[in-house]
Amino acid sequence: MSVSDANIGSNKSLKSGQLDRQLLAIIGYTSLTVLSVLCILPFILIVSSSLTEESTIVREGYQFFPTAFSVEPYKILFKYPEQMIRAYGVTISVTVIGTAIGLFLTAMTAYCLSRKDFKWRNFFSFFFFFTTLFSGGLVPWYLLIVNYLHMKDTGLALIVPLLLNVFYIIVMKSFMSNIPEAIVESAKIDGAGDFLIFMRLILPLSKPALATIGLFLALGYWNDWYNALLFVADDKLMPLQYYLYKMLGNMDGMRKAMMGSGAVVTTSLPSEGLKMAMTVVASGPILLAYPFIQKYFVKGLTIGAVKG
Amino acid sequence: MKRHGFIQDVIKYRAILLMLLPAVLFFLLFAYIPMAGIIIAFKHYDYAGGIFGSAWNGLDNFRFFFESGDAWRITRNTALYNIAFIVVNNVLQIFTAILLFEVGGKWFRKIAQSILFLPYFISWVVVGAIAYNLLSFDIGTVNSLLRNIGMEPIDIYNTPAYWPIILVLVAAWKTLGYGTIMYLAAITSIDTEMYEAAEIDGANIFQRIFKVTIPNLYPTVIILVLLAVGNIFKGDFGMFYNMVGNNGVLFSSTDVIDTFVFRSLITSNDIGMSAAAGVYQSVLGFTTIMLFNYAVRKYDKDRALF
Numbered sequence: 001m002s003v004s005d006a007n008i009g010s011n012k013s014l015k016s017g018q019l020d021r022q023l024l025a026i027i028g029y030t031s032l033t034v035l036s037v038l039c040i041l042p043f044i045l046i047v048s049s050s051l052t053e054e055s056t057i058v059r060e061g062y063q064f065f066p067t068a069f070s071v072e073p074y075k076i077l078f079k080y081p082e083q084m085i086r087a088y089g090v091t092i093s094v095t096v097i098g099t100a101i102g103l104f105l106t107a108m109t110a111y112c113l114s115r116k117d118f119k120w121r122n123f124f125s126f127f128f129f130f131t132t133l134f135s136g137g138l139v140p141w142y143l144l145i146v147n148y149l150h151m152k153d154t155g156l157a158l159i160v161p162l163l164l165n166v167f168y169i170i171v172m173k174s175f176m177s178n179i180p181e182a183i184v185e186s187a188k189i190d191g192a193g194d195f196l197i198f199m200r201l202i203l204p205l206s207k208p209a210l211a212t213i214g215l216f217l218a219l220g221y222w223n224d225w226y227n228a229l230l231f232v233a234d235d236k237l238m239p240l241q242y243y244l245y246k247m248l249g250n251m252d253g254m255r256k257a258m259m260g261s262g263a264v265v266t267t268s269l270p271s272e273g274l275k276m277a278m279t280v281v282a283s284g285p286i287l288l289a290y291p292f293i294q295k296y297f298v299k300g301l302t303i304g305a306v307k308g
Numbered sequence: 309m310k311r312h313g314f315i316q317d318v319i320k321y322r323a324i325l326l327m328l329l330p331a332v333l334f335f336l337l338f339a340y341i342p343m344a345g346i347i348i349a350f351k352h353y354d355y356a357g358g359i360f361g362s363a364w365n366g367l368d369n370f371r372f373f374f375e376s377g378d379a380w381r382i383t384r385n386t387a388l389y390n391i392a393f394i395v396v397n398n399v400l401q402i403f404t405a406i407l408l409f410e411v412g413g414k415w416f417r418k419i420a421q422s423i424l425f426l427p428y429f430i431s432w433v434v435v436g437a438i439a440y441n442l443l444s445f446d447i448g449t450v451n452s453l454l455r456n457i458g459m460e461p462i463d464i465y466n467t468p469a470y471w472p473i474i475l476v477l478v479a480a481w482k483t484l485g486y487g488t489i490m491y492l493a494a495i496t497s498i499d500t501e502m503y504e505a506a507e508i509d510g511a512n513i514f515q516r517i518f519k520v521t522i523p524n525l526y527p528t529v530i531i532l533v534l535l536a537v538g539n540i541f542k543g544d545f546g547m548f549y550n551m552v553g554n555n556g557v558l559f560s561s562t563d564v565i566d567t568f569v570f571r572s573l574i575t576s577n578d579i580g581m582s583a584a585a586g587v588y589q590s591v592l593g594f595t596t597i598m599l600f601n602y603a604v605r606k607y608d609k610d611r612a613l614f
Contacts, residue, residue, distance in 0.1 A: 020512040028411030035404060036423040039481065042438040043426065045449060049441060061452030062441045109331040112324045119317055124328060129614070131339035133538070134594045137586020138569050139579060140345020140359075141338065147358065164334050194323035223431035226546060230574070245433045245550070248440070272447065279437045283430045290429055294422060 043287075050074070050276035057272045073277035084281070086236065087243040094158045094239060095221040102163040102217045103210060109164070110172035111198050116181060125173075132166050142230060157231035158239060162220055168213045175209035176202060215293055222286055244282040248275055346590075349583040369584035376581075378568060379588070383541070386564040390540040392476045394533060400480055401487030402525060406517055408488065409495050425485030435482060436550030443474070468561035475551060475562070479544075487532075494528040495521060530611050534604060538597035538613075541565060541589050565589045 045064055049057060053068035060067070077084065109128075113121050135141075151157040179202065187197045203210070228242035238246070318325065345359060352365040373379055404424065408417055427435075442449050443464045451461035464470050498521065506516045543564030552562045554575065565585060572582035597613075605612040 020514055024513050025411055028407040029416075032404070032407055032411065032416075032420045035484065036420050039423050039427055039484065042442070045441055046434075046438060057447055061447040061455075062449045063452070064449070105330050105334075108327050112328045115324065118321060118324055120321070124332070128331070128335060131335050133597055134343065135339060135590050136342030136345045137583060137590055138566075139573055139583035139586050140342035140348055142573060143348070143359065143579075144338070144342055144345065147355075161338065164331055169331070195327060198327065219429065223433075225431060225433050241431045241433045244431075244437070248433070248437050249553075275437065276441070279434055283434045286429050287426070290426070291422065294425065 046276050046279050050273055050280050052273060054271075054273050062272075062276075070273070073273035076274060077277050077281065083235070083238075083243065084278075087238050087240045090155075090158070090237055091222060091240040094155065094224075095218055098159045098162055098221045099214055099218045101159070103214045105164055106168050106172055106213055106217075107203060107206065107210060108198060110169050110176055111202050113169070113173045114176035114179075115184070115194075116177075128166050128169060145231065152231050153234045153237060155237065158224070158227050158237070159221075161227055162217070162224065165217075168216060172206070172209050172213055176206060179205050219286070240282050244278055247278050346583070346587050348579065349587045351580065353579040353583070365580070369580040370588070373581050373584045373588065378563070379585075381560065382563050382565045382568045382585075383592070385561065386541050386543050386566075389472070389475065389543065389564065390536070392472070393479050394536045394540075396476055396480050397483055397487055398529060398532065400484060402491050402522070402529070404484060404488045405491035405495055406521055408492055409521075410513065410517070421485070421489070424488060427482045427484070428486045432546035432550040435478065435547075436553075439474070439478065439551055465555060466557050468558050471552070471558055471561045475547070478551065479547065482547075490532070491525060491528065494525055498524045527611065530604065534600060534611075534613055537600045538593065540596055541592045543567060545570060 041064065045062060048064055048066050049062045050073055051069055051071065052063060052066040053070040054072070056063075056068040112118060113125050113128075115121065145157060145161070146152045149156075151160065183201055183205075184197055187201055192200070223241055224239065225241035225245050228237070228239050229245070232238060232242065348359055348362075349369055350364060350366060351359070351362040352368070353359075353362045357363070408421060411417075412420065440448070443451075445451060445461060445463050445465065448464070450464070454461050462470070464474070502520050502524070503516060506520050511519060543566040545566040548562060548564055548567050549570070552558050552567075554571070555562075566589075569582050569585045569589070572578045572585065601613050
């Protein structure tokens with residue numbers, strides 16, 4: 001699970017002076033515990049706040065442990081869930097479609113660049129790499145997408161800009177470069193074409209890299225709100241994070257959205273609790289999935305760090 | 309004859325070229341064509357004319373940008389924040405990685421590692437919400453605590469001076485787990501014979517860390533720092549925008565080039581100046597990475613990016 005436990009374990013079996021080890025253990029356990037607590041406390045804070053009665057929050061502020069328990073914010077959130085479900089739908093569709101297409105294109109591109117017999121691989125590598133060194137800036141990019149490609153208020157604006165990323169191509173390429181060339185050559189002798197070799201041989205051999213880059217891409221799509229901020233005005237296309245962003249910014253917008261779905265919302269809406277409940281709901285799935293995907297993540301990053 | 313060879317090569321590599329085509333088109337469209345769009349910075353942009361139909365206005369956009377007084381402020385903020393991020397994040401990540409490597413049983417390590425990685429997985433929008441939770445004047449946790457111990461609450465969202473510290477801490481918090489794993493991977497790949505040799509020479513565990521582990525991390529540090537230095541004039545828009553938003557009171561210490569460019573484009577709709585600021589940022593960034601890469605090349609050819 002963690003980076004090569006065997007290796008770490010073998011170091012501990014080495015014997016030496018005891019005092020310095022004890023000192024390091026004290027420093028280590030203390031620091032790591034403090035850092036871990038600092039990393040997890042904010043999450044406890046939002047969950048706790050979302051479960052605290054509004055009047056208590058207003059009177060005493062956000063607290064780490066709910067003193068006056070209430071599930072009111074969640075009730076309201078799930079009473080008129082239309083907008084939220086739609087936002088979930090947008091995010092899930094964008095994440096699935098974007099990750100699938102992006103991963104395929106990243107792998108295919110990386111494969112071409114990893115082929116040592118490909119005469120122009122350096123030229124193309126530089127062609128891609130140069131885009132990380134220099135860019136036209138936000139304005140021409142924005143105008144291109146809005147005025148020339150007419151992607152504003154379309155799903156394409158949420159998917160296409162994040163499809164390919166030079167860094168991911170490089171990580172994938174360095175992984176594929178370590179696949180023995182003999183495999184490609186023997187397949188060629190058997191008469192397989194380049195595309196077939198990629199699909200049948202390279203992809204199955206690249207699973208760890210595919211898992212890592214796939215997760216990076218999925219995380220990018222799930223947490224994306226920037227493209228929505230720039231390109232989406234239509235409420236139907238609001239992804240989850242952007243919906244949360246808007247809700248945090250103004251509760252009036254929230255009220256309007258709820259009224260739009262037929263709700264009778266009084267002014268006593270528990271706005272602080274509701275904001276936090278929405279925050280929990282928007283980050284919940286990725287955090288629940290996290291323990292399951294973490295092991296791939298760590299594995300893939302290891303590859304990236306060692307070979308990249 | 310040469311031309312003939314070129315055509316033959318195209319035929320020979322036709323499948324690979326075809327497979328490269330989507331990515332080539334993607335980067336042509338979304339990276340290279342916008343580079344040509346830099347001419348907007350030298351034009352008085354109007355929607356009817358578009359990029360090519362608008363009238364030229366020479367360096368007026370740049371003059372306006374530099375005379376606005378914002379240029380120096382956003383350049384300084386962007387660079388200083390990134391330098392602070394590079395130093396603080398890397399030191400903290402190396403420290404944590406070494407401790408994770410040296411201390412604890414499997415169980416402890418696994419849990420610590422999982423928790424440290426948690427913040428990396430949430431969006432900046434959520435981080436913004438958490439920050440508000442902690443820092444807001446009326447109901448923020450920090451101020452509740454201050455009131456409880458009888459101190460005056462602090463109006464953090466109206467005081468620019470606090471923000472450099474807050475933003476550096478938040479950046480460290482969000483990236484701690486990610487960077488720690490990178491360095492942990494590097495530490496794990498250090499040859500164990502080196503440790504054994506140090507052990508035989510009678511090194512204690514601290515000497516081992518400072519004489520073996522840390523020197524062996526230099527290549528990783530150089531690569532990560534080099535990549536970060538290339539982005540020294542790029543502000544993490546997601547972070548700054550969600551933490552500070554359009555709170556003008558704080559701009560003196562929080563405005564970076566990216567938030568400035570975004571505001572000029574979307575909020576004040578000043579396309580020409582926004583484009584000029586973007587070009588200024590790109591040129592600065594390009595120059596910096598070229599200089600640094602050159603410096604690293606002189607020092608050690610293998611460590612340079614290109």
